[in-house]
Amino acid sequence: xxxxxxxxxxxxxxxxxxxxxxxxxxxxAKRLDWFGVVFVGFAAALGGGILRDLVIDKPPVAFYDxxxxxxxxxxxxxxxxxxxxxxxxxxxxxxxxxxxxxxFTVTATIKALExxxxxxxxxxxxxxxGIGGGLVRDxxxxxxxxxxxxxxxxxxxxxxxxxxAILTRLEAVTLLNMIGAGxxxxxxxxxxxxxxxxxxxxxxx
Amino acid sequence: xxxxxxxxxxxxxxxxxxxxxxxxxxxxAKRLDWFGVVFVGFAAALGGGILRDLVIDKPPVAFYDxxxxxxxxxxxxxxxxxxxxxxxxxxxxxxxxxxxxxxFTVTATIKALExxxxxxxxxxxxxxxGIGGGLVRDxxxxxxxxxxxxxxxxxxxxxxxxxxAILTRLEAVTLLNMIGAGxxxxxxxxxxxxxxxxxxxxxxx
Amino acid sequence: xxxxxxxxxxxxxxxxxxxxxxxxxxxxAKRLDWFGVVFVGFAAALGGGILRDLVIDKPPVAFYDxxxxxxxxxxxxxxxxxxxxxxxxxxxxxxxxxxxxxxFTVTATIKALExxxxxxxxxxxxxxxGIGGGLVRDxxxxxxxxxxxxxxxxxxxxxxxxxxAILTRLEAVTLLNMIGAGxxxxxxxxxxxxxxxxxxxxxxx
Numbered sequence: 001x002x003x004x005x006x007x008x009x010x011x012x013x014x015x016x017x018x019x020x021x022x023x024x025x026x027x028x029a030k031r032l033d034w035f036g037v038v039f040v041g042f043a044a045a046l047g048g049g050i051l052r053d054l055v056i057d058k059p060p061v062a063f064y065d066x067x068x069x070x071x072x073x074x075x076x077x078x079x080x081x082x083x084x085x086x087x088x089x090x091x092x093x094x095x096x097x098x099x100x101x102x103x104f105t106v107t108a109t110i111k112a113l114e115x116x117x118x119x120x121x122x123x124x125x126x127x128x129x130g131i132g133g134g135l136v137r138d139x140x141x142x143x144x145x146x147x148x149x150x151x152x153x154x155x156x157x158x159x160x161x162x163x164x165a166i167l168t169r170l171e172a173v174t175l176l177n178m179i180g181a182g183x184x185x186x187x188x189x190x191x192x193x194x195x196x197x198x199x200x201x202x203x204x205x
Numbered sequence: 206x207x208x209x210x211x212x213x214x215x216x217x218x219x220x221x222x223x224x225x226x227x228x229x230x231x232x233x234a235k236r237l238d239w240f241g242v243v244f245v246g247f248a249a250a251l252g253g254g255i256l257r258d259l260v261i262d263k264p265p266v267a268f269y270d271x272x273x274x275x276x277x278x279x280x281x282x283x284x285x286x287x288x289x290x291x292x293x294x295x296x297x298x299x300x301x302x303x304x305x306x307x308x309f310t311v312t313a314t315i316k317a318l319e320x321x322x323x324x325x326x327x328x329x330x331x332x333x334x335g336i337g338g339g340l341v342r343d344x345x346x347x348x349x350x351x352x353x354x355x356x357x358x359x360x361x362x363x364x365x366x367x368x369x370a371i372l373t374r375l376e377a378v379t380l381l382n383m384i385g386a387g388x389x390x391x392x393x394x395x396x397x398x399x400x401x402x403x404x405x406x407x408x409x410x
Numbered sequence: 411x412x413x414x415x416x417x418x419x420x421x422x423x424x425x426x427x428x429x430x431x432x433x434x435x436x437x438x439a440k441r442l443d444w445f446g447v448v449f450v451g452f453a454a455a456l457g458g459g460i461l462r463d464l465v466i467d468k469p470p471v472a473f474y475d476x477x478x479x480x481x482x483x484x485x486x487x488x489x490x491x492x493x494x495x496x497x498x499x500x501x502x503x504x505x506x507x508x509x510x511x512x513x514f515t516v517t518a519t520i521k522a523l524e525x526x527x528x529x530x531x532x533x534x535x536x537x538x539x540g541i542g543g544g545l546v547r548d549x550x551x552x553x554x555x556x557x558x559x560x561x562x563x564x565x566x567x568x569x570x571x572x573x574x575a576i577l578t579r580l581e582a583v584t585l586l587n588m589i590g591a592g593x594x595x596x597x598x599x600x601x602x603x604x605x606x607x608x609x610x611x612x613x614x615x
Contacts, residue, residue: 121268326473
């Protein structure tokens with residue numbers, strides 16, 4: 001599975017870049033200095049994966065593999081300099097963010113299952129890794145995390161993680177199937193955005 | 206200690222249910238959607254235990270034992286649907302919350318001591334596990350954690366953890382003694398609530 | 411390297427005391443009760459080191475070595491009682507805080523390198539440990555972390571960590587060189603404070 005390992009790494013790093021950009025953009029909006037912008041970008045890009053690796057008791061790739069840190073650094077630094085341009089790219093950002101959610105959720109669920117976590121726990125780890133970056137990003141700048149308030153964001157991740165767990169149980173873990181699970185997350189998330197789906201709220205008492 | 210292990214598990218899961226309910230109720234009050242409600246419930250119920258297991262280097266039960274996740278899920282989903290009724294049960298909730306604090310503190314202190322943590326560290330881990338869920342819950346929705354502001358909440362946990370550590374040093378770890386330590390936390394917490402005890406604040410300068 | 415181990419421990423505990431004091435002082439300013447004051451002091455003093463030890467997969471000294479907890483406890487309790495006096499000592503506090511930043515960054519970078527983390531990851535761990543206490547402290551009381559907003563704080567830590575990593579690569583890890591790296595962080599931080607240096611912000615669009 002060498003080519004699939006390479007595909008996963010490429011996907012993972014794309015996710016890192018996208019989340020770093022979203023964190024950096026929020027830092028710019030909050031008027032942080034350039035170090036704060038890069039730091040929030042870093043935390044958004046690598047926070048979910050650090051928690052994942054701690055939970056499955058592996059050395060966190062964020063610190064042990066230089067490609068992760070470098071990717072996060074470059075992406076958030078670029079946002080600092082080019083943020084005016086990014087504003088015009090808002091649609092593109094939402095697309096990339098959905099892609100990052102899909103990639104992180106799928107790779108984290110697979111890594112957790114491979115580390116021997118039972119299916120239900122692996123799905124939770126997959127979902128938390130997918131949404132974790134956005135959570136940390138929003139908490140750092142003092143906001144209630146968007147993921148808790150809006151849309152079908154976390155639910156899309158959970159659905160995809162469950163599909164990965166079922167495919168693994170059926171011993172049908174092929175690169176193609178994993179891409180399918182990622183595309184499912186991506187499509188659910190974008191459809192929810194486009195149709196303004198959103199989960200129900202409790203009625204006021 | 207088979208029956209006592211079962212008692213501890215029952216106690217632990219009761220604590221999970223109670224904290225999930227308190228997290229869910231806060232999520233409803235903050236007008237989160239149902240996913241946000243369940244997520245805050247989850248974090249409140251399982252956050253303290255995840256930190257505990259990471260620190261004592263065990264696989265986090267929240268991800269490795271399906272009963273924990275399921276209990277948290279069911280309890281916070283119930284709150285979402287029944288929150289009007291829960292409002293009327295506020296007294297009951299405070300009782301259950303104190304029970305959860307007592308159970309989590311005692312079981313975490315025991316687990317830490319068994320994992321070879323020295324007594325002082327085990328007491329801190331016990332206290333942090335007991336109060337951790339409420340901390341995470343409040344941080345997620347952007348509030349200064351209640352535990353830092355009011356009452357004898359954390360102190361009750363710390364007293365109970367110290368009692369557990371002393372009993373362990375005296376080789377008097379029986380199920381009955383552990384229940385006694387839990388009841389102590391429960392009673393201190395409720396007495397503080399009832400009498401409106403509260404720790405002193407620093408005088409304004 | 412027995413005497414240097416002792417020097418590092420002394421330095422580490424000084425850092426703990428200083429950060430505990432800064433956390434306690436913020437707790438007093440936020441009108442927390444004495445338990446809240448001590449808790450924020452604790453989190454500020456030990457939070458960065460706990461994350462460091464989890465990442466490099468060592469038992470967290472905060473829980474396994476009683477000297478850390480005791481130092482944090484004493485320092486934050488003293489702040490609770492003496493905070494009026496501390497106010498007058500603001501200059502001294504800034505000096506000590508810069509010293510703590512320097513000490514934590516250097517010791518954490520060394521510990522990470524010794525644990526086999528690659529240089530870039532070790533620098534990140536060193537920086538995060540140095541700034542982590544202040545981050546946790548500010549998040550706990552609901553503020554955007556100061557470190558994200560102002561000054562050359564985190565950058566000073568990063569520069570020092572890189573110097574430590576380079577010296578290690580050159581096999582020039584002597585007590586004197588490590589003190590030099592610490593002094594460099596200290597001086598950069600204080601010069602930035604004194605000259606009101608601060609990293610650039612993104613221009614408004």
